[in-house]
Amino acid sequence: MQISSRQQIKKLLSEIGETYTPLSMKCQHEFIINSKIRSFRRGETVVREGQFSKKGYLIIEGCARAYYLKDGKDISDWFTFEKQFMASIVSFFSDEPSPHYVEFVEDSMALEFSKDTVDKLSNKYHDFERFISKVVTETMLGLCERLHTIQFAKAEERYKHLINIHPNITNRIPLTHIASYLGITLETLSRIRNPKIRI
Secondary structure (H helix, E strand, O other): OOHHHHHHHHHHHHHHHHHOOOOOHHHHHHHHHOOEEEEEOOOOEEEOOOOOOOEEEEEEEOOEEEEEEEOOEEEEEEEEOOOOEEEOHHHHHOOOOOOOEEEEOOOEEEEEEEHHHHHHHHHHOHHHHHHHHHHHHHHHHHHHHHHHHHHHOOHHHHHHHHHHHOOOHHHOOOHHHHHHHHOOOHHHHHHHHOOOOOO
C-alpha cells in the first residue's frame, strides 16, 4: 500500500469515527496494515449466493449493493456508498452460506478486510469493538426500517424516504434496482417520479 493511500484511509477512518466512535491511531494503523485497497469494476460480483464469505469492504469511492434472486427476480436488499461498509452479513458473522449476492454498482475502490482481522482487533482494542458494534447496529436498524416501510408505507412514501436519505441515488443506482429495493414495479416507480406521465 502506498503512503498516500494509507494517509487517505487514515483520513477516511477518522471521518467515519466521528459518526460511530473514534479509533486510536494505533488501532487505525493496525487495521490498515491488515487490510488491502482493491479496485472493482462496475457489475463485479464479490459474493454469490451459497458462498461462504469472511470478507468485508469499506467503500472509499463508488457504491455497492446486496441482492438476492427469488423466482428468477433480482431483488436489491440494501445499498452502500462512500464511508459505508458492505459484506454478506449472514456469512460474515456466522458459519452459514450467503443468501445474497454482493456486487459493485459503479467502478469502485474499497478497503477489503477479513473477519479474522475484525475479531483480532476487537479483542485487542475496545474502541474497535465498540466501532464494529455500532456499524452492525446501524446496518440492522437500516434493514429493519426498510422492512417497516415496505410493510406499512405507500409506494410514494417509500420513494420519498429513500430520496431523503440518498438524494443522488437515482444518478448512481439503476432504476430497476431502486424499484426492487422499494418493493414496487419499475412502471410504478416511473409514475411516482413523473406524475404527469400515465403508463
